[in-house]
Amino acid sequence: MTNTTEIRVAGEPGYAIRVGHGLIAEVGDALPEGARKVLVVHPPTLQKEADALRESLVGEREVLLAEIPDAEQGKRIEVASFCWQIMGQADFTRSDAVVGFGGGAVTDLAGFVAASWLRGVAVVQVPTTVLGMVDAAVGGKTGVNTNEGKNLVGAFWAPRAVICDLDLLATLPRNEAVAGYAEVVKAGFIQYPEILEIIEADPERATDVTTDEFRRTIELAIRMKADIVGEDFREAGLREHLNYGHTLGHAIEHAERYQWRHGAAVSIGMMFAAELSRLAGRLSDAAVDRHRDILTSLGLPTTYRLGAWTQLLKTMQRDKKTRAGMLRFIVLDDIGKPTVMQAPDESLLYSAYLEVGEEQRPEVRSTQTSVKL
Incomplete structure (x- = not known):
């Protein structure tokens, strides 16, 4: 298996999903050429990694960090408003960008912030969990939860790119990886039975983020979603x-x-x-x-x-x-x-x-x- 796999999402606008190791260095290249200000949205658990990402992006750009609550607590309109406040005070324009750096809740929130600021600025998604890589970061569905239900407020807003650096999963607790893997299983049930066969052969290896079996199932799940959202x-x-x-x-x-x-x-x-x-x-x-x-x-x-x-x-x-x-x-x-x-x-x-x-x-x-x- 080659080091990096690129999966294209068709349609307008189309974009690439890159899967492999050591890809965090590609985030800067994925940003719009004219972006002079970048907001990196991240959870508290990734403060050290977010600081390193910020350092890799600075230069001609001003890079701001927005730490938001972890998991679904981050998907609230008050949290989106906090991000808008940072962008407003920093005079973000339509040529600037947002980076979603975290799990599925973070990429959902970051995408919604990007979709709604000035009616749409660029967003690059950098998922750091299994759930984020195979589901939330792919497809351009963004949103927040309300007291009445999940994802009732949101927008369709395609990312410029999705960068799935498998190295970011290395420290993910096994129970987190397994919970996120439910979306991979879903892909097996609705389109790729090969995923089910890999799991049935050895559930432990299928969910071990260091194995070829894990990577194969992840890429199949991403490919399924990319194909579907490219059509619809x-x-x-x-x-x-x-x-x-x-x-x-x-x-x-x-x-x-x-x-x-x-x-x-x-x-x-x-x-x-x-x-x-x-x-x-x-x-x-x-x-x-x-x-x-x-x-x-x-x-x-x-x-x-x-x-x-x-x-x-x-x-x-x-x-x-x-x-x-x-x-x-x-x-x-x-x-x-x-x-x-x-x-x-x-x-x-x-x-x-x-x-x-x-x-x-x-x-x-x-x-x-x-x-x-």
Whole structure:
């Protein structure tokens, strides 16, 4: 495998996603030539790395750092306002740029800040987590959460480039890598069964960030998303397939006040979607069992508290995929064959939830250590 893989996102504007080692040095080259001011948005845990990135970018540029709260707490309109304040006080113009340097929540927030400042300035995404690399940083979906739900406020804003430096994952705790890996598993279920085969052969190597197996699955997941968003940038059709497991997953995140990791919630959401597919006569028992076996082998959860259904249904009814009050779910006709189920009967939804519900809140585990939610 070559040191650097470049995956192109088609469309207008198109851009490159670069995957490899030692790529952090390429951030400066990815910025607009005329950018004289750059805002680097980062979480507290990456202060040392953000300082080093700033030093690599200074010269003719003025580089400012915006430290924001970690994880979903950073995806709030108050945090976006904090970034806008920094940019306003520094007189950022339309030729200047933003760098999102962190996990999925950071790249979502940084993209939204860039999309909204002066109606749009350039953004370069530098994801530092598995979730950020395979999902959040790719595709131009940006946004913040509200009290009513996740990602209800946002904009489509394509990055100039996405730089996935695998070296940034070296110190990532294993439970973080496994939680983010749920989005890789999703890519296997909806398009690339090769991912599932790699996991089934050896779950430990598949989620070990130093192995060729891990890199292969990461690149397949990125390629899947790049292909889809290149055809459907604004989620008019095909891109909806990327939401497999996310309708219930986002509702669980909201119910848990965003204290759960995204991947843990989406894992349960995929299990629910598989059960819904089976009950609708679309998916075989064997395919549903394969979902459960793979997710369990990775230490990801497949059940949630039974008594939460009423609250979850109410939240799902505000989901961004809902049309004219009708719920829409991404389901499978088979592994690798996603489709949309529109306005399913609530009794069918509840029956599917009974298959993933349990009386007590489950313990969420990684393959080695407990995942703190």
